[in-house]
Amino acid sequence: MRMVEAFHTCHGRKLFSKYSLKGTPSVIFIAGLGDSSESWDVVQDRISRITSTFSYDRVGVGRSEAAPLPRTCLDLVQELSELLSSIPMEPPYILVGHSFGGLVARLFASRYPAMVSGIVLIDAAHEYKELAYEKILPEKLISVNRAYLENPMLNREKIDKLRSYKEVVDHSRQSNIPLSIITSGLPDGGDRDDGNDDNDGDDGEWPQQEILQMEQRLQAGFKRLSTVSKIRVAGRSGHYVHHDEPEIVIEEIINMLKGMEL
Template sequence: MKMEILSKGNKGQTIIILTGMGCSFDEWYNITKVLSQTNRVVMFHRPGLGESEIRNGNETRNTQAVVNELLELLTVLEITEPIILVGHSYGGLCAQHFVKTHPQKVAGIVLVDSTSVDLQELDQLHLPVLDEDETDEDWLEKCNSYSSMEEEQLKRILNPTIPEELKSIPEEIQQRLLDFQIKPSLYKAMHSEISNWKQDAKIIKSLETTINVPLIVLGRDKEFNIKLGKQDGLPEGELIIFEEKWQELINRQVNLSNDSKIVFVRGASHSIHINRPGIIIQIISEIVNKHT
């Protein structure tokens, strides 16, 4: 099975970054460009994303599958030393699964506004307007529909765009980002990941392991996100309830390690790596320096 891998730099510490759900590793271009000057940075597209193939049958996409793929990647690339593991959003859930099951392979960990092992608590909030088309069921329905469409059809419906902060990266990388969003296989993979992530979270939570490696937890800016939601016409009351719960879940992630700290990044949405790449570079470098 073909897997698309990005590898930059050939010296120093190995850093592996796991992307969020439905996210391309090209979103990290500005970060990997800097980090790879002194480190080896490796990223990969999970099956169904980018050029990575997904089986036509019912391939289960869950965090255990990502753990297995990461182990295989380390073997293929002959990486034997402990890695710095970075996970954004759903990639953070996968990173938590990996570090709990293979702690000896990890030298440090950075969670970037990571999905929580307690994510089901978000479903228990009373948010009638926010939940109108944002529940797992709504997303599963969308993904199911999109996965059966042609690329041209998806292009018309989704009208993909490039975030303002990424408009300075090379044009061919921008084009890859646009193409990435209109591949039907992406939505097939997302459908499976969403179908399994609540069960995955329970499994990861049940692994009662406390890690002894440096951990930095990054969270988004609560006030900034409430402001963004209000600009989209969403009710402030519901946004406050959601963002306070999200922050509480992020706060709990420091308990994953005996050596941890938390930073809430001002002016950052869920996509901290796009809004504030400099902070991500600084935090990952801090973890690298702790290890070396």
């Protein structure tokens, strides 16, 4: 297996990607807000021994050039589609999305269902999750949480979350694409959103256990997105399951690949 590092121009901006070619399905790794392709190193290296893999830095992240802001989830999907067409990475794709990357994976699969043969969601963000949080947050944190939902300049990639959530909801439909949902089993510091600069770190005010339980309920709801879905709790992991228990993510991807051989 040889990993190729390359830059390709999408919409006039240079984007960095890292990929290996070893047959299909190709496994596409989509990071959470503010995370680069390096977030996938351990898992990508292992899966690259089995099949083709791809990870990349979104605009303004890692080694990729910046772009006019703010942007939406649909912008990210179009960017990924164009980037994949620039390299010899053949479909079908298994999309592996972490946190906000799960929303990108879902929207990509909704727009290009014929190109997607499987989806793995890793502690994936639920649309409008900030509104769900308001049911459990103390009064003094609700305005902070709402500002993070409504103001794109407060997250690491300056993503317009309200427009992005609407895009995902508008395109959402049940499919028969195999879906594996991995949710964390341990509470994190901050508000469990890897894109929130302002609320990272636990100051003792965020109700972490209640947020974990809320996240698990929201993510369990993803099962409705596919007629072939399952959920697994990573009991020793916080939000970054692919760092805390990479073997679980690797196992789910391998099981999905094996299922496609039947």
